[in-house]
Amino acid sequence: xxxxxxxxxxxxxxxxxxxxxxxxxxxxxxxxxxxxxxxxxxxxxxxxxxxxxxxxxxxxxxxxxxxxxxxxxxxxxxxxxxxxxxxxxxxxxxxxxxxxxxxxxxxxxxxxxxxxxxxxxxxxxxxxxxxxxxxxxxxxxxxxxxxxxxxxxxxxxxxxxxxxxxxxxxxxxxxxxxx
Amino acid sequence: xxxxxxxxxxxxxxxxxxxxxxxxxxxxxxxxxxxxxxxxxxxxxxxxxxxxxxxxxxxxxxxxxxxxxxxxxxxxxxxxxxxxxxxxxxxxxxxxxxxxxxxxxxxxxxxxxxxxxxxxxxxxxxxxxxxxxxxxxxxxxxxxxxxxxxxxxxxxxxxxxxxxxxxxxxxxxxxxxxx
Numbered sequence: 460x461x462x463x464x465x466x467x468x469x470x471x472x473x474x475x476x477x478x479x480x481x482x483x484x485x486x487x488x489x490x491x492x493x494x495x496x497x498x499x500x501x502x503x504x505x506x507x508x509x510x511x512x513x514x515x516x517x518x519x520x521x522x523x524x525x526x527x528x529x530x531x532x533x534x535x536x537x538x539x540x541x542x543x544x545x546x547x548x549x550x551x552x553x554x555x556x557x558x559x560x561x562x563x564x565x566x567x568x569x570x571x572x573x574x575x576x577x578x579x580x581x582x583x584x585x586x587x588x589x590x591x592x593x594x595x596x597x598x599x600x601x602x603x604x605x606x607x608x609x610x611x612x613x614x615x616x617x618x619x620x621x622x623x624x625x626x627x628x629x630x631x632x633x634x635x636x637x638x
Numbered sequence: 639x640x641x642x643x644x645x646x647x648x649x650x651x652x653x654x655x656x657x658x659x660x661x662x663x664x665x666x667x668x669x670x671x672x673x674x675x676x677x678x679x680x681x682x683x684x685x686x687x688x689x690x691x692x693x694x695x696x697x698x699x700x701x702x703x704x705x706x707x708x709x710x711x712x713x714x715x716x717x718x719x720x721x722x723x724x725x726x727x728x729x730x731x732x733x734x735x736x737x738x739x740x741x742x743x744x745x746x747x748x749x750x751x752x753x754x755x756x757x758x759x760x761x762x763x764x765x766x767x768x769x770x771x772x773x774x775x776x777x778x779x780x781x782x783x784x785x786x787x788x789x790x791x792x793x794x795x796x797x798x799x800x801x802x803x804x805x806x807x808x809x810x811x812x813x814x815x816x817x
């Protein structure tokens with residue numbers, strides 16, 4: 460039996476920015492009472508597992524202000540307005556990794572933090588990679604870090620890779636490849 | 639060589655709520671220019687893989703307003719102020735699943751969305767489970783759904799489980815158990 464939804468009684472708009480929006484919804488609960496839900500608005504994103512001809516996965520490092528540290532992650536990025544997610548995957552691979560991908564396989568995806576955030580990440584396995592001119596966003600400073608899948612899995616176990624989308628995406632692909 | 643960090647020039651405080659805060663930092667980039675970073679403030683959380691005596695993983699369903707759908711997830715929850723994460727794991731298992739855990743194994747964790755959110759999730763494998771009185775938060779309506787690990791892995795593949803922390807946590811534990 461499906462759970463009852465939470466109808467919106469009123470919405471307080473708090474913020475609308477470059478990447479995120481923020482609102483507080485007052486909702487009716489299953490028992491008739493009311494509560495509030497603090498919600499991060501997000502347009503959705505893509506995350507890619509790019510594997511080169513030598514079988515290495517092309518990870519990236521970048522400084523992440525929200526967590527005040529450099530992070531090792533799968534390449535990823537937000538959808539532009541109206542952009543198809545396959546197009547976003549190809550664009551982000553050019554911008555962050557400097558490759559074009561001859562083959563993209565869609566693996567579904569996942570919500571980043573469904574308790575409070577709208578963001579859905581579409582996951583792609585990208586192969587048949589070719590060097591393409593690097594075209595980074597001017598407020599990004601991303602460095603490519605190739606690793607074998609075995610190395611990447613060890614970096615998950617030892618806590619070096621500690622980003623949910625990267626852990627989820629790498630482990631999905633590792634199962635698929637039988638690594 | 640470590641990447642340069644992004645020193646804060648100024649902070650605009652936007653919101654402080656029950657679960658989340660929100661601020662916009664103006665930062666100095668690696669090239670001397672400035673940019674803004676929209677940041678969701680979060681106290682951190684725990685996510686548990688509870689496995690019962692029959693080897694079943696105890697998942698939960700609940701309605702998630704941010705994504706306007708019922709979600710099947712690992713049990714999880716935010717840290718209370720000053721609460722140790724092992725204590726939070728035991729508390730959330732009682733509140734959401736109605737079990738006490740005789741054994742908790744810490745598996746490290748991951749950031750939910752390090753591009754814009756502070757939330758770090760501590761991951762625990764919980765075994766030696768015993769029924770305990772259910773003690774749900776009054777604005778929660780959570781239903782326990784036991785599945786074998788093989789079923790849970792199939793539900794990831796077919797997109798039924800589509801929550802990053804649950805995909806990451808289940809696949810970490812599946813590798814560990816050799817499933």
